[in-house]
Amino acid sequence: xxxxVTLENLTLAYGRTIAVADLNLSIAKGELIALLGPxxxxxxxxxxxxxxxxTPRSGTITIDGRDVTRAAPARREVGLVFxxxxxxxxxxxxxxxxxxxxxxxxxxxxxTVRAGLKTxxxxxxxxxxxxxxxxxxxxxxxLARSLxxxxxxxxxxxxxxxxxxxxxxxxxxxxxxxxxETGITMVFVTHDQSEAMALADRIVLMRNGxxxxxxxxxxxxxxxxxxxxxxxxxxxTILPDGKGGGLAWRPSAVTLGAGPxxxxxxxxxxAGERREYVLDTAxxxxxxxTPATEPRRALGDTVQFDLPPDRAVHLAQVD
Amino acid sequence: xxxxAVWSILGLTLTFLIGPFVIIVxxxxxxxxxxxxxxxxxxxxxxxxxxxxxxxxxSFGVSMFLAVFGTLTALLLGIPASxxxxxxxxxxxxxxxxxxxxxxxxxxxxxGLALLRYLVIPTGVGIGLALFLAHTALVLPYAxxxxxxxxxxxxxxxxxxALLLGCTRMGAFxxxxxxxxxxxxxxxxxxxxxxxxNQVPVSLFLSGPGLRTLPIDMIAYMExxxxxxxxxxxxxxxxxxxxxxFAAEKFLGFSRYV
Numbered sequence: 134x135x136x137x138v139t140l141e142n143l144t145l146a147y148g149r150t151i152a153v154a155d156l157n158l159s160i161a162k163g164e165l166i167a168l169l170g171p172x173x174x175x176x177x178x179x180x181x182x183x184x185x186x187x188t189p190r191s192g193t194i195t196i197d198g199r200d201v202t203r204a205a206p207a208r209r210e211v212g213l214v215f216x217x218x219x220x221x222x223x224x225x226x227x228x229x230x231x232x233x234x235x236x237x238x239x240x241x242x243x244x245t246v247r248a249g250l251k252t253x254x255x256x257x258x259x260x261x262x263x264x265x266x267x268x269x270x271x272x273x274x275x276l277a278r279s280l281x282x283x284x285x286x287x288x289x290x291x292x293x294x295x296x297x298x299x300x301x302x303x304x305x306x307x308x309x310x311x312x313x314e315t316g317i318t319m320v321f322v323t324h325d326q327s328e329a330m331a332l333a334d335r336i337v338l339m340r341n342g343x344x345x346x347x348x349x350x351x352x353x354x355x356x357x358x359x360x361x362x363x364x365x366x367x368x369x370t371i372l373p374d375g376k377g378g379g380l381a382w383r384p385s386a387v388t389l390g391a392g393p394x395x396x397x398x399x400x401x402x403x404a405g406e407r408r409e410y411v412l413d414t415a416x417x418x419x420x421x422x423t424p425a426t427e428p429r430r431a432l433g434d435t436v437q438f439d440l441p442p443d444r445a446v447h448l449a450q451v452d
Numbered sequence: 453x454x455x456x457a458v459w460s461i462l463g464l465t466l467t468f469l470i471g472p473f474v475i476i477v478x479x480x481x482x483x484x485x486x487x488x489x490x491x492x493x494x495x496x497x498x499x500x501x502x503x504x505x506x507x508x509x510x511s512f513g514v515s516m517f518l519a520v521f522g523t524l525t526a527l528l529l530g531i532p533a534s535x536x537x538x539x540x541x542x543x544x545x546x547x548x549x550x551x552x553x554x555x556x557x558x559x560x561x562x563x564g565l566a567l568l569r570y571l572v573i574p575t576g577v578g579i580g581l582a583l584f585l586a587h588t589a590l591v592l593p594y595a596x597x598x599x600x601x602x603x604x605x606x607x608x609x610x611x612x613x614a615l616l617l618g619c620t621r622m623g624a625f626x627x628x629x630x631x632x633x634x635x636x637x638x639x640x641x642x643x644x645x646x647x648x649x650n651q652v653p654v655s656l657f658l659s660g661p662g663l664r665t666l667p668i669d670m671i672a673y674m675e676x677x678x679x680x681x682x683x684x685x686x687x688x689x690x691x692x693x694x695x696x697x698f699a700a701e702k703f704l705g706f707s708r709y710v
Contacts (some may be wrong), residue, residue: 184612184616184617185616186612205617206612206615206616207616207618212616213612213613215454215609215612215613217609219610219612220610220613221610222610232614233617234618236618236623275613278613278617279616282617282618377492389596
């Protein structure tokens with residue numbers, strides 16, 4: 134069951150530029166996977182390859198036991214909710230949702246469309262055009278349009294990044310609810326680690342066209358393997374050990390005011406509950422924070438600090 | 453600038469633009485036998501006369517045929533060309549656009565002469581076919597440019613969404629692209645139609661006995677008969693053009709595309 138979707142030795146390229154090199158990934162049925170990474174890491178490219186919008190240079194993609202590496206997008210039973218939503222502007226909400234069902238001459242079209250609109254909470258205006266809807270509503274239409282096709286895998290490209298903060302929380306809960314109700318396998322792409330943490334069963338952290346680390350949000354958050362992964366989840370002070378590995382601390386793990394090391398405060402900012410400091414030290418840049426209730430330290434101040442070993446994570450690779 | 457000057461310039465400009473049309477309509481309503489302004493008396497007889505001249509009927513048919521089918525052919529070539537240039541990184545797309553536009557840049561006299569001298573005479577191609585090719589080529593720039601403009605804000609991910617929902621590439625083009633560029637295509641058709649219908653210099657070289665476009669036929673007619681029927685015909689054609697543009701504006705918002 135853990136290989137409902139598999140990517141084997143997948144290499145993807147745009148012309149001569151290799152975007153993803155030799156990637157391997159297995160996704161279980163019903164899993165919610167986040168492809169996480171900065172722009173240019175290959176996450177969107179990987180998603181497009183699963184959808185069939187990009188033919189791999191080499192490697193294999195299977196979905197539910199079937200090799201779909203060269204299959205046309207329409208023959209993969211994959212849905213994709215685009216970042217721009219990509220609704221058809223000349224069709225009503227209803228006709229957008231019915232579009233794919235009509236093509237495959239689905240029985241019970243009307244009931245299916247209405248059920249789809251109900252799933253995403255959009256039953257009020259089936260006859261409106263997409264341009265008359267808010268961004269959040271447009272996204273729901275796009276979601277319904279994909280869901281009614283009962284795809285084996287639903288792909289979502291940056292599903293939350295175009296929404297304002299309030300809608301983002303709402304949509305996040307919506308996606309979790311839809312996933313729970315339908316049990317559909319979901320893969321979503323994001324550059325926002327907090328989004329990935331909040332939504333995903335497993336996070337695939339990507340960098341430069343390769344997988345940096347795979348794990349549950351807890352695993353990635355508490356035990357990043359590399360300097361890149363550590364930095365991505367907030368271990369902002371990283372000390373290489375000179376043998377390729379290293380140690381990393383979160384700002385809250387650094388003790389300020391006492392300890393064997395000395396540093397100069399180069400940056401200080403107030404972040405509500407905490408005060409954040411950047412220190413120039415003999416070890417390199419150290420980032421620390423303290424509860425806002427502690428007295429404020431000024432720029433240029435010299436402070437003692439400690440990097441307690443018991444609060445560090447061990448990194449296998451730092452570069 | 454004072455108000456008087458503004459109104460004078462405005463008045464002169466409008467007179468200059470609309471004046472000829474007013475004079476032609478007035479001359480066409482004349483009861484006299486020669487083309488003159490002001491008209492001698494009032495009558496509709498020259499409007500009736502227009503429909504009695506055989507050559508007008510024949511050349512009107514030729515012009516309609518060229519305008520309709522030349523423009524349709526240009527669209528048949530121009531829509532895929534616009535689509536290709538919008539969707540794919542075509543090497544030298546700028547140059548292609550320039551070449552496609554050359555019929556509106558190169559003077560019609562030269563195009564007509566060149567077609568006669570280097571197409572019709574050496575190859576013996578029929579004048580009808582040459583006329584058809586020439587009109588298609590003349591309309592192509594409008595087809596490509598107007599359709600390209602309406603394709604610009606059509607995002608590619610809409611087509612990709614259609615592919616994922618079960619369309620073939622061709623199906624996505626027909627179901628998603630075409631409906632969304634419909635206005636541009638109709639605008640291109642109207643522009644092309646009017647351009648072709650009013651074309652003189654190129655047609656001049658490619659008309660011969662038995663095959664003339666309406667404008668060329670009108671010139672030929674005037675050389676022999678200097679009567680108001682040409683004015684009546686012009687007035688009718690102008691009215692037709694105005695009706696088409698009004699209808700297009702009303703139903704399509706034509707001015708968005710031109």
